[in-house]
Structures are given as structure tokens and as C-alpha cells.
Amino acid sequence: MSDDPETARQIAELAKDERPLLVLDVDEVVLEFVQPFIGFLRSHGLDLKTDSFRLHGNVFDRDRNEALDDARVSTLIEDFFFVQADWQIAPAGAVETVASIAEKAEIVMLTAMPHQHRATRRMLLDRLGFPYPLVTTETAKGPAIRQLRGEHPRPVAFVDDIARNLVSVREAVADAHLFHLMAHKGLRALMPPLPDGITVVDDWHDAAPKIAAALGI
Incomplete structure (x- = not known):
């Protein structure tokens, strides 16, 4: 289970799904930050x-x-x-790409932020066109994604803009497909080199076929 009890509670409330799983960070992935x-x-x-x-x-x-x-x-x-x-808006192509993937895969948004802001973020995501389950966490993301996957050995892909979150998931779910996406190109250019095994995608148009292939959909 997640190391964060509130995160674990939120995940436990989700309906069981055996389709391929795509977990999305929020800031700089589906929302510009x-x-x-x-x-x-x-x-x-x-x-x-x-x-x-x-x-x-x-x-x-x-x-x-x-x-x-x-x-x-x-x-x-x-x-x-x-x-x-x-202030926040969706990056170009994010709404349409995620919606197309959602036709064949389970989508869960996993955001690292204080739990008290979950309701505000939920309303913003709904307004912008992201009606998928939202989970907040104040601890590492790896254990949360292991819990999200459940017992069914389904493909898992995870998209985030922070290297430590991607590494956390790799340590918890060894066969997860990891993607780095960051909406702000200026800050992204200053990013240190990523660890091996992480696929860098330029934007949602670039990400779409690579995520689909990883999930086998």
C-alpha cells in the first residue's frame, strides 16, 4: 500500500479495473505549472x-x-x-490525447500536493476536461502506483516531470514504463540528465504513440 494513509484510502475507494493502467502526474504534465x-x-x-x-x-x-x-x-x-x-491551464494536446488513451486504458492522476487542496484541483481538472480519478499524495509515488496496479499483472505507464518520482516508481513497480514530460521548455532545458530507462517525450503529440505502444493498446 501507499506510505501515505490518506493516499491509500483514496486508492482503496477506486473501482477495480484490469485494463492497462496509465498514471499521470498533474503539474507540468496535464496542467501547466x-x-x-x-x-x-x-x-x-x-x-x-x-x-x-x-x-x-x-x-x-x-x-x-x-x-x-x-x-x-x-x-x-x-x-x-x-x-x-x-492560473493553471492544460498544455496543448493533453486533453485530446488522454481522452483517446482512456478509451482502452484506466487513467488515474497522481499529484504530489497537500491533501487539503484535492477538492480545488478536482474542480479545476473537471473544468479543463480531465474527468479521471485524482489521487493526492504527500509521500513517494512508487508505493501508490504499486497499490493502484493491484494484483492483476497489467501493463503500467507513468508520466511525470520530476526524476525522483520516476525513480520511485521504478523501484516499486520494476516493469513500469516511465515517461518524462515537462510543459515548460525553458526550465526543462536546465534539467540534469535523467537516469537510464526513462523515455523523454517532447509534448503530448510525441507522447501519444509511445504510451499506447507501452500499454499495448
Whole structure:
């Protein structure tokens, strides 16, 4: 089961499905995060300097040109989740591609965020055209996907923008097909090399046939 009891509870509530399983991260995968977060920061007199592949240490006060401390950046990310519906949109091709895969596979969205924001994110995803089950987690994603797969030995694919999440899934579900997708191309260019065994996809148009082949659909 998931290491997060609330995540485990959410997964236990899902209907049993034996079709191939596609698990999708949310931020930077089915929702843009970085560009909307930049807009949110600017509305507070702050800028994100994309000089390295991180948020902490790269958020600056525009007037003083000083980096905010990590605690303040974490607070801003939390504040952004409260107003996410005012800022976030879907990347090009995401709605249509996921809908086409959903005709033959189970889709579950797995987002790393505080559980208290689940209802807000649920409403936003529904409005944008992602009516698939949403699971939140505050711990590693690997155990959650092992629980999502269940006892049936069905194909599993997982799409995320963060390497540690992909590695976590590989450790928990050894035969999972792993895909890296990141909507914000500027920050993505600064990303360190990914571990072996992870397929990089440029966008949802590139991802569609590769995910379908991995799932055998």
C-alpha cells in the first residue's frame, strides 16, 4: 500500500479495473505549472530566474533583487495551490490525447500536493476536461502506483516531470514504463540528465504513440 494513509484510502475507494493502467502526474504534465506560477509571482512583485533546475533559491524580490529564503518560497507554492484554478491551464494536446488513451486504458492522476487542496484541483481538472480519478499524495509515488496496479499483472505507464518520482516508481513497480514530460521548455532545458530507462517525450503529440505502444493498446 501507499506510505501515505490518506493516499491509500483514496486508492482503496477506486473501482477495480484490469485494463492497462496509465498514471499521470498533474503539474507540468496535464496542467501547466511553471508559467502560471511565474505569473502568480509577478502579481506579488516577484520574479522567477530560471538559471537552474529548481524553484527554491530562484525566486527574487523584484525591487531588492534578492532571493527569497526557502521557507518563503515554500509558502508561495502553498499559496499558489489555493488559487490554482485562476492560473493553471492544460498544455496543448493533453486533453485530446488522454481522452483517446482512456478509451482502452484506466487513467488515474497522481499529484504530489497537500491533501487539503484535492477538492480545488478536482474542480479545476473537471473544468479543463480531465474527468479521471485524482489521487493526492504527500509521500513517494512508487508505493501508490504499486497499490493502484493491484494484483492483476497489467501493463503500467507513468508520466511525470520530476526524476525522483520516476525513480520511485521504478523501484516499486520494476516493469513500469516511465515517461518524462515537462510543459515548460525553458526550465526543462536546465534539467540534469535523467537516469537510464526513462523515455523523454517532447509534448503530448510525441507522447501519444509511445504510451499506447507501452500499454499495448
